Amino acid sequence: MTDTRLPDVRGRGFPSRTALADAARWLDAHTAALPAEEVPLGDAAGRVLAVDVAAPADLPPADRAARDGVAVAAEATLGAGGYNPILLTAGQAIRVSAGDPLPPGADAVLPVEAAQTSPLGVEVLDALPAGSGVERRGEQAKAGAVLLPAGRVLRPQDIGLLATLGLDGVAVVRRPAVRILIAGGPRAGSEADAAMLAALVRRDGGVPELRGPFGPAALVAALTEPSADMVLVCGRTGLGADDEAPLALADAGALAVHGVALRPGDSAGLGLAGGVPVALLPGEPAACATLYDLLAGRAVRRLGERPADPPYAMRRVPAARKLVSEIGFAEVHRVRLTERGAEPVASAAVAGLAAVARADGFVLIPAESEGVPAGAEITVWMYDSPADAL
Amino acid sequence: MTDTRLPDVRGRGFPSRTALADAARWLDAHTAALPAEEVPLGDAAGRVLAVDVAAPADLPPADRAARDGVAVAAEATLGAGGYNPILLTAGQAIRVSAGDPLPPGADAVLPVEAAQTSPLGVEVLDALPAGSGVERRGEQAKAGAVLLPAGRVLRPQDIGLLATLGLDGVAVVRRPAVRILIAGGPRAGSEADAAMLAALVRRDGGVPELRGPFGPAALVAALTEPSADMVLVCGRTGLGADDEAPLALADAGALAVHGVALRPGDSAGLGLAGGVPVALLPGEPAACATLYDLLAGRAVRRLGERPADPPYAMRRVPAARKLVSEIGFAEVHRVRLTERGAEPVASAAVAGLAAVARADGFVLIPAESEGVPAGAEITVWMYDSPADAL
Numbered sequence: 001m002t003d004t005r006l007p008d009v010r011g012r013g014f015p016s017r018t019a020l021a022d023a024a025r026w027l028d029a030h031t032a033a034l035p036a037e038e039v040p041l042g043d044a045a046g047r048v049l050a051v052d053v054a055a056p057a058d059l060p061p062a063d064r065a066a067r068d069g070v071a072v073a074a075e076a077t078l079g080a081g082g083y084n085p086i087l088l089t090a091g092q093a094i095r096v097s098a099g100d101p102l103p104p105g106a107d108a109v110l111p112v113e114a115a116q117t118s119p120l121g122v123e124v125l126d127a128l129p130a131g132s133g134v135e136r137r138g139e140q141a142k143a144g145a146v147l148l149p150a151g152r153v154l155r156p157q158d159i160g161l162l163a164t165l166g167l168d169g170v171a172v173v174r175r176p177a178v179r180i181l182i183a184g185g186p187r188a189g190s191e192a193d194a195a196m197l198a199a200l201v202r203r204d205g206g207v208p209e210l211r212g213p214f215g216p217a218a219l220v221a222a223l224t225e226p227s228a229d230m231v232l233v234c235g236r237t238g239l240g241a242d243d244e245a246p247l248a249l250a251d252a253g254a255l256a257v258h259g260v261a262l263r264p265g266d267s268a269g270l271g272l273a274g275g276v277p278v279a280l281l282p283g284e285p286a287a288c289a290t291l292y293d294l295l296a297g298r299a300v301r302r303l304g305e306r307p308a309d310p311p312y313a314m315r316r317v318p319a320a321r322k323l324v325s326e327i328g329f330a331e332v333h334r335v336r337l338t339e340r341g342a343e344p345v346a347s348a349a350v351a352g353l354a355a356v357a358r359a360d361g362f363v364l365i366p367a368e369s370e371g372v373p374a375g376a377e378i379t380v381w382m383y384d385s386p387a388d389a390l
Numbered sequence: 391m392t393d394t395r396l397p398d399v400r401g402r403g404f405p406s407r408t409a410l411a412d413a414a415r416w417l418d419a420h421t422a423a424l425p426a427e428e429v430p431l432g433d434a435a436g437r438v439l440a441v442d443v444a445a446p447a448d449l450p451p452a453d454r455a456a457r458d459g460v461a462v463a464a465e466a467t468l469g470a471g472g473y474n475p476i477l478l479t480a481g482q483a484i485r486v487s488a489g490d491p492l493p494p495g496a497d498a499v500l501p502v503e504a505a506q507t508s509p510l511g512v513e514v515l516d517a518l519p520a521g522s523g524v525e526r527r528g529e530q531a532k533a534g535a536v537l538l539p540a541g542r543v544l545r546p547q548d549i550g551l552l553a554t555l556g557l558d559g560v561a562v563v564r565r566p567a568v569r570i571l572i573a574g575g576p577r578a579g580s581e582a583d584a585a586m587l588a589a590l591v592r593r594d595g596g597v598p599e600l601r602g603p604f605g606p607a608a609l610v611a612a613l614t615e616p617s618a619d620m621v622l623v624c625g626r627t628g629l630g631a632d633d634e635a636p637l638a639l640a641d642a643g644a645l646a647v648h649g650v651a652l653r654p655g656d657s658a659g660l661g662l663a664g665g666v667p668v669a670l671l672p673g674e675p676a677a678c679a680t681l682y683d684l685l686a687g688r689a690v691r692r693l694g695e696r697p698a699d700p701p702y703a704m705r706r707v708p709a710a711r712k713l714v715s716e717i718g719f720a721e722v723h724r725v726r727l728t729e730r731g732a733e734p735v736a737s738a739a740v741a742g743l744a745a746v747a748r749a750d751g752f753v754l755i756p757a758e759s760e761g762v763p764a765g766a767e768i769t770v771w772m773y774d775s776p777a778d779a780l
């Protein structure tokens with residue numbers, strides 16, 4: 001946290017900008033994982049498990065039939081075959097369904113096809129070793145074994161496993177409450193930002209709360225209201241006379257960063273209000289999306305104990321054309337993948353959401369690079385491919 | 391649809407089983423994409439777009455400022471520089487914010503840093519070509535251009551784009567209503583199946599409705615109730631005396647397939663009730679999950695116009711050990727990925743959800759294969775990596 005006021009950049013320009021990595025570090029230092037909450041199993045898929053879940057007892061708790069068939073003592077089937085059926089009485093050969101506990105004395109389950117009912121009992125048509133068709137006590141897991149580790153994003157099958165344990169709820173990391181404040185009166189893109197940010201926050205496991213648009217005084221008041229885990233302020237971050245969001249944050253708490261060496265979106269800011277991290281996002285929607293994915297969204301994801309990086313799989317492909325980037329700024333270029341490699345979808349780094357929609361993903365060119373030549377291998381963050389958890 | 395009754399297999403075994411591909415073909419032939427519905431933008435992320443969305447007008451509709459700065463006629467800046475400022479009057483140099491329409495006569499926007507306010511007007515510190523700092527009418531998209539194609543799974547950024555067009559709702563494919571009927575009285579695994587199937591259906595874009603457990607007569611009645619797009623019956627599909635789900639489906643409509651050459655889960659079935667496709671899933675939870683992913687879930691996904699195949703990315707890795715499979719059955723082996731390759735997590739194909747939870751994914755060995763040797767390249771369907779949309 002800074003105790004010196006950052007300069008008012010309106011009409012003057014940024015004297016300097018914070019490197020993207022430094023801005024991310026500041027934000028990471030001001031966010032920690034939220035506590036756990038108990039949710040019903042029906043709501044738990046996709047949530048982040050807060051604690052290790054261990055088997056309360058052996059799974060299964062006793063030997064049981066692994067298939068539909070006839071439970072027998074294996075030694076009684078010795079020598080049986082299609083041409084040599086062995087007759088067992090009803091008491092020696094008991095029909096069971098998969099999952100039934102084994103009757104006393106039985107240690108194998110004949111498949112249905114190997115057991116023929118006769119008036120005198122059951123004819124066994126096959127010899128079985130002990131344990132055949134049987135699931136042993138503890139075969140799936142021993143009592144105390146960790147079945148699902150803390151931090152796991154719960155799969156549908158995990159929900160089934162938790163139900164098997166007799167649970168009807170589970171402790172998961174609380175979803176971050178993310179307040180989205182739209183700064184300034186109605187302006188081009190403000191509805192787009194609001195709808196998009198709410199969807200991005202939901203994608204990253206947060207619960208968005210949309211508010212505004214707000215003038216400067218109302219923005220200060222909204223910034224100091226309690227009960228959010230993170231605040232996004234969208235719009236009015238730039239160099240115009242009406243770009244009052246950074247000043248509002250300085251008034252409401254502290255403006256720690258204003259100006260990030262990233263394009264699009266270099267007017268972004270970071271700070272604190274009421275101890276809660278606040279990100280100032282530029283109002284141009286493509287820039288807003290960029291800053292959310294690469295910076296502000298880190299906090300949403302970290303609060304919910306998800307990986308901090310943008311949740312996109314990375315793919316190595318050749319650049320179909322030269323990509324030029326200004327030294328001193330990290331630059332995001334939206335690209336689509338063709339058979340020639342990654343093709344930029346628009347001439348400029350800022351190109352609006354229509355260009356973003358044409359893109360399969362984006363390339364982040366670091367600040368120290370002046371770009372990449374055609375044919376060079378680059379890393380594309382793929383919009384439609386969530387990051388591999390491995 | 392079949393018009394001959396399939397045999398009652400209880401206590402006898404399957405006379406034959408349908409190949410997995412044939413079962414999938416039958417199901418595909420009985421499912422078609424659902425009609426569209428209009429939803430508010432706030433609910434549209436992740437939904438499947440039902441129609442092409444085109445730009446209603448040029449985007450942007452007129453030339454506008456692409457940055458905060460000072461709008462000027464480019465030719466008036468000719469020769470300007472840090473050592474040669476050119477003075478423009480207030481009428482020739484108008485402060486604009488990014489997104490503002492260009493004032494008449496202006497064709498470029500000076501960055502804030504290149505314009506210095508003086509008592510006489512604005513000093514220009516840099517020469518600009520026409521169009522610099524300007525976003526041209528139609529630069530993002532021309533009127534009528536398709537911005538988002540039908541079938542697109544809407545991204546958060548797409549929601550922003552739709553808002554930019556002034557829309558507050560959008561036509562998406564209706565979510566399939568999937569009735570999940572739990573067959574039989576309380577049994578091991580029935581709560582697990584119910585919770586897991588509901589989560590799987592939601593993952594695939596459906597709306598689950600959980601019912602049961604049902605005895606045989608109530609199951610027939612539930613199968614003939616209208617209003618679902620797809621019905622899953624879970625449990626009571628096998629060879630035991632109480633395995634009455636196939637008979638209930640035959641009574642309620644038609645049982646077209648009973649017995650699929652797939653392990654685990656070979657007692658699965660397919661049919662129709664009231665014209666609606668019905669899948670019979672085995673009650674053992676790991677088998678139930680397998681049959682849902684590889685067979686029943688196809689219908690849920692196709693109804694919602696999503697890709698029919700299981701929604702997992704495929705990864706080619708070596709088999710860390712020999713995998714043995716019986717000819718005549720497709721077999722699913724759950725594996726975890728280690729540095730040696732894909733390691734089976736359990737000795738058998740059916741191993742319960744605890745083993746499934748230890749797995750990173752599964753290998754499907756086709757019916758005509760007797761398995762793969764250690765070191766052979768195999769395809770693993772990865773549980774935590776949704777299929778790449780490309």
